[in-house]
Amino acid sequence: MRTHSVAYLPGDGIGPEVCDVARRCVNAAGAAFGFNVRWDEQSVGGRAIDESGRALPPATLEACRSADAILLGAVGGPRWDDPTAAARPEDALLALRSELELFANLRPVTAHPALAAASPLRPEVRDGADILILRELTGGLYFGRPQGREEHDGVESVVDTLRYTRAEIERIVELAFELAEGRRGHLTSVDKANVLASSRLWREVVNEVAARHASVTVEHALVDSTAYLILTQPTHYDVIVTENLFGDILSDEAAAIAGSLGLMASASLGTRTTAKGRLGMYEPVHGSAPGIAGKGVANPLATVASAAMMLRLSLGEADAADDLESAVTAAIEDGPRTADLGGSDGTEAVAGFLLARIGAGLEVTA
Template sequence: MIKQIAVLPGDGIGPEVTGEAVQLLEEVGIQFGHTFHFQYADIGGCALDKTGTPLPEETLQLCRESDAILLGAVGGPKWDHGPGEKRPEAGLLGLRKELQLYANLRPVIVFPALANASSLKAEVLEGVDLMIIRELTGGLYFGQPRGRKQTDQGLAVVDTLYYTEAEIERVLRKAFEIARVRKKHLVSVDKANVLDSSRLWRETADRIGKEYPDVKLEHMLVDNAAMQLVRKPSQFDTVVTENMFGDILSDEAAMLSGSLGMLPSASLSEDGPGLYEPVHGSAPDIAGQNLANPLATFLSVAMMLKYSFHLEKEAQAVEQAIRKVLDDGYRTRDLAQEGEPALSTTEMGEKVRAYLKQEISV
């Protein structure tokens, strides 16, 4: 298999973790007989500095022509005070919107070797394996009108939560498809007791659900979902929700595992390239020091292999190598207990590649 991959290292620790991920993909290529071509482009703060926009046209063009996109992270204190459209985050929002990456997949996996890092009790984490699917291109973060205006009551401000039925339908459909290859249990999260958009969401879920009689559909209010994720996360298999609720719930759920440095994500469109990135962000405080944990980016690579290239075996080999590295006690600084030795970014990268090679050759 030959694939074109756009690599957008971005800001902070982005270049370090994507650098290791590219090497990992090259190793996967060698071991399984695939050829991955990598082309690089800027996004976020570094793009702002060079071109004055966080999402240059040539970056967008490169992404459009690629089979998949690997992204590091965007943002940092340096760019925190510009206007909305001059923020690094605007680059990522723009990319999602332009490529119609409407389905954000956020798996929460608990690695037994790391479970003690969680603030939750071990017995509560048992059996946790959930996938949150967040609508990513509509809703409150994109709706018009928005902004400030003078009114009879003085200054006021507005943001708009807007969805077409078609936007709601396509992400729900994706969620049913994913639930179908998981444990066939889909929880649709909304605020249907208050919001008009949520009532359309719920009706649409019920209607689409009829096409997936093998998937058990359940509705849950967002505030209750926020509670249940803490109370008993193992009750969830697949969860689908709109953009803003998904933003909050997926980050809450990410914290369950206790290891934010371990969590990958995928953002999928109907038939264009998927975007794969770690959840952890740009971590400017440790950037450039060879301290970052590359494992979330490696797990994002596994998602790329699975969801964009349909290379199940290769994806599993990457996940398996990571599991074994952890089981054997190797840790980056963020995962190490006090006093425990820690690997650097590059050392962890080498270790995972070595385990992958070993695994294949067995």
């Protein structure tokens, strides 16, 4: 039987509750599709700070390095909010991104008709929208140096640095073309080339890589107009690729198309590839929701959808990924609803609904 190893980092708040549902769903898919997952549970974030004083203990990093994939819940909460503390839960996320070179953040945005009422967009605008946003994750303003405040001759100033190497741009753009080839073949590259030198190099690289992917239609778009068009014409987009800061903003904005941040899945892919896929870290977009932690009411769908991406992109289990995604879609359309979606059902009700469907189609056709 095929065996996969997954570093399991439930983290803080509702992280353990939603990760537990995703783990059971993946195990059920494994039983149906003939694979095993070895889950290596490790501390991260606030829990790790409490245990060892570090948000990302060396043992956790090592487990992530040697795994086929990482499943993460969420980190943080009021207990660890002191801005003067030596260690902060979010440090773990930035460290994992840079240590594992998780350079590409993927966020699918789908407009499920069943959630039309949850979206501020009119149904005729959002219906049919199905976008994959690809954000560069390890370069740009968030990592560029110098960064900080200084004072010279009584003048206070501050600097952030937007730096990209050609190679950093090329690897994310290449991945964007590959992903567009597997979808509808349309790629929008978002930049600010009328102002920024980094964007002009970005455009140049996109045009070079485009020559190797003739089946993909490419368009260049400015980030300011894209921020408007993504909400007024969301069905125009297939794959969007952009740099770190622009991607951070556009991907949260696009959650309005889906209707709820609580349903959004994400993958952060690294440079290391295996025969099964690419090392990746998978996590829901939402945070640790400390206000509802431990109450059994958290919505696990974003984490289960993230686990489906893990099966597809890192573990090479595309059939199981399809099955998990169908179960999530069925839950959105016809399943129990947690409070964030206007219902009053609990986490376990959603888990039971999903587990009853995973692998069910196989039994019928067998």
